[in-house]
Amino acid sequence: MTSVTEPALPEIDCADEPIRIPGSVQAHGVLLAVDESDHTVVMASANAAEHLGQDAASLRGRRLQDVLGPDGVPSLAAGEESAEPRRIDVPLPDGTRRAVDLLAHRSDGMLVVELEPPVGSAPETAPRTRLALRALQGATSHGELTRMLAAEMRRVTGFDRVMVYRFDDDWNGEVVAEEAREDLEPFLGLHFPASDIPAQARALYTSQWLRSIPDAGYTPSPLMPGLNPRTGLPLDLSGAALRSVSPVHLQYLANMGVRASMSVSLLSHGRLWGLVACHHYAGPHYPSPSTRNVAEFLGRTASLLIQGKEDEGRYVDALAISATAADLTRSLAGNIRNPLDSLAGDGGALDLIEGASGVAIRVHNELRLLGETPSVQDVEALAGVLWSSGRTLVVTDALGRDLAATELTARIAGTASGVLGVPLTSGERSDFLMWFRPEVLREVQWAGDPRKAVQRTDDGLRLTPRASFSAWVEQVRGRSDPWAPAETAAAQRLGQDVDELLARRSAEDSRIAAALQQIVLTERPVIPAGFSLASRYVPSGNDIIGGDWYDVTVLPDGRVVLMVGDVAGHGMGVAAITAQMRHALRAYLVNEGSASTALRRLGTLIGALLPGKLATVVAAELDPQTGSARITSAGHLPILHLGAEGGRLLHEATGPALGVDVARDYAEVTVELARGDALVLYSDGLVEERGVHLLRSLEQLRDRAAAGGRDPDGLCERLLAGAPQTRDDVTVLALSRF
Incomplete structure (x- = not known):
């Protein structure tokens, strides 16, 4: 029959079945x-x-x-x-x-x-061992090795059927090799559920290499006395060859028609990799201790060979991944200003993980998708769920199972049933690298319905021996190919490389910013008596060096010019242009004595020497003797005047932005600053908000400013606290007369 995967039943707690201390032995x-x-x-x-x-x-x-x-x-x-x-x-x-x-x-x-008691004459084990060992050592692949192991184990032990049984990550088993009597129905390719070999039995297989049941129909012989007189506890028979077997397992063998069995553990790096399962049907079968020793030796040898082949495969895969990772690292090191371009260019991060169908990269909150991925909205939603409770590595080949099936996981299963996610910690909190693998629809042929291994009773779920082993086909949905350890390690290393690069870039930017901001931003402007000034500069979230600047310049006649400007863009190149413009504007102001004339000359200079660059400036020429201020704007946002009647935006002082080829004078407007009045100059980062009309934002700014006191520091803090959350840099300059 065929079935679509249903939620798995929880693993049964078999701790109440004392397989290590059964209190009895097999009767032979x-x-x-x-x-x-x-x-x-x-x-x-x-x-x-x-x-x-x-x-x-x-x-x-x-x-x-x-x-x-x-x-x-x-x-x-x-x-x-x-x-x-x-x-x-x-x-x-x-x-x-x-x-x-x-x-x-x-x-x-x-x-x-x-x-x-011995059964028959003692067999000569040395020749058989040498032949079997040579056969195993000649295997060139996992498949050939397991086939050789099944054949040699059957030849040595004489069982009717010998299977090599491999565990998956969920402890389900698959028969990957088989040697059996020709008249027996083949088990090769069949899967057995994890409940067939419960957790405590697997733990025992890890410490005890061999288990033999010569006659599954035996009557157990109890130990006398039942408790060890020295300890008052049952005797631990974990290492006993005669240890009695769980009645559940004996019934399981009887349901399969097995009269005698033996199993040999296969371990890789100390973890249970699989078993060699030997079955006999004709009647009891008594392999001698020396034969069992040979079987255990073959199991230990095969374990080393399996481990070696796995290590070799991982090493080859790691070499290929390392070569791609080295190219990525070199590209990142050579492009420290734009890591996203290196990660996304020419396949970049997508090529790092073979078999990944797509990758999502978010650095400084900028998201790029490569290959076949969920939509931008679904990637954003997935990231929010994956890292809602902490920034940790995410590795899953069954997202709907590990994340709990939701509408989101169902919608993206075709492209993202498997996810390998690495959070980045040196950029923005929401930055990450995320690889995807699509759903791989598989049919798994079970030896009987795997759900029949447990039974619901009044005491809860109980382990029961399955009675049917007829082929039962299951469609497995919502699973991708698994992520190899080398792939997971490579993704983590790339995340660390990106984090280190972002940290170096931030440190470098901070050092440069400390020097450039001394040029771009006025630290200690000269303030006339009777006035107070406060300034705030908040760098861009994308780059510590933004295009904003402010200045306070004293003219020869004692007037003071307050300015706020903005050059389009961010970064050190923009900062250099800003410094040039600021110094040129200072020179023109001193030479001309008028902000409007100075701005016109600066616009001509930019058009001639910096074609394509665009900048805005607003200036307030203050006469400290009279309190009169003449306002001029080159494409900038209007100055805010706070007076006795509230707040007013000075839209009248308008003119073209610098760099726009318009040869005309700049308009001027004059305001009188009474005692208690204030002027606020600011950049667009204080008001621009996606989805909100600029005029509406300006009105909100005016209302926030007018709703409190005129102290410049308090005014700046109030305006910044109410500013929209943007990625732009923000500058505020507040002047008050007292």
Whole structure:
């Protein structure tokens, strides 16, 4: 049957199933727990009489060498956890002897001795091991290695079916290689849900390499006594070959028709990569301890080879990514003023992550999209959700699952089921790099309905053995190809490079700004007696050097000229032009004695020497003796006069902007400043707001200014507090007569 993916059931808590301390053993062998200090038997499995001719109760308190003979006392060096299996002859009460394979390990401060009767003659393991090892070492790819492993493991162990089973990131398993009897239905390519091997079982597989169940129909043999007398707790049987098996797992095997099984762990960098699962159907199957040792050796060897091939693949991928990253870094270093151009030019950041279909780059709040991406609005909305609670790395190949399915995630699934997002910290708070991968529709063939592994009961969800393993096909939606660790690392490194570049640029701008602003902005203007002046300059959010400037120039006759100007653009080039214009205007003012004439001459100069440049200036010529002020404007916003009747915008003083080829004089308007009056000169950053008509903004500015006192510092702060949030620089100059 076919199904569309449904929300996964939560992983079942199997902590109440004591798989490490089952309190019993498989019946084909006997277990003795021995005090290592004096070698007295403390615990024994109830089937001791069957194997040793003496019941468990009679064995307790006896010395191990009296039970097994002098050859039956294992010798473990200090710190050694287990001993190699060996065959001994055990004396029986009737005077005969019985051959057994002895295994020993330490657990809970005890020496655990396990005895298994041999099945058939002891096989010669060395030749088989050498042949299998050569086969594995000759594999050139993951696929070939797992196929070789399945074949060699079956040849060594004799099971009817051997599968190599690999886990995904969600701990679902897939059969990636199989060697089986020809009459068996193939399992190759089938998937098994994570609930088939619960978390605590996976943890045990990580620490114990091999698990054998020679007869899944066995009757467990309990340990006697049930609790370790030395600790008062059940004996930990994690390392015991005879450890009894979960009834759920035994039923699971029975439902599959499996009579005997064995599993060997496959690890990569200490993490469970997969399993070699061996099944036998014809009846019980008893691989000897030496055969199990060979199987474990092959599993450990294959694990190293798997790890090596994964590392090799990651290394090759990392080299390719590093080459692209190096090109990007060089481009960024050579274009420190415009990092966005380097990141977006010629593929740029998109080429860094192979398989990414699109990338969104936002630097200093400027957003650019490359390749196939969600819309600008959806990218903005996604960024707001991803980083609403903190600026951290985002890595997901199932956005709808990890972010919780919403209208947004459904709408962008076609281009952004996978997202790799790196927040930038040295620019604006909302800056980021974000790569996208589209939804990849997949069909997964499960060995039975994966949802049947759990059952809802009055006590909640309970683990149950699945009864059906018929192929069950699921359509997986909302998933992209996963992001490789090398890709994630490369994205983070690029984010760090951009952050460092932005930080260097900011530091450089600050140093240059400190010098240039001394030229562009007047720090300590001369103020006539009876007047007070305050100024504020707020740099652009895009560049610390803006086009705004202000000046206070004293003329030879004692008049004072207050000016605010604006050159189109931002950056150091604009600052240099601003300094030239300001100094030229000062010279013309001193020479001409009139702001209107000086502005006309400056306009001619700009048209001749700086074609294409555009600037505005407003000037107030103040006679401190009379309080009279003559206002002239070259395309600038009107000066605000605050008098006894409130606020008035002096629109009458208008003229063309500097750089506009219009040869005419500039209009002038004169106002009288009484005591308590004020003049406010400002740049467009104080009033311009997207979506609001400029006249409306000017009226709001006038009303805010008139609503409070005329103290210049308080006036500047009040006007800035009510200014719109823009990316432009802002200049305010306030003069009051007292």
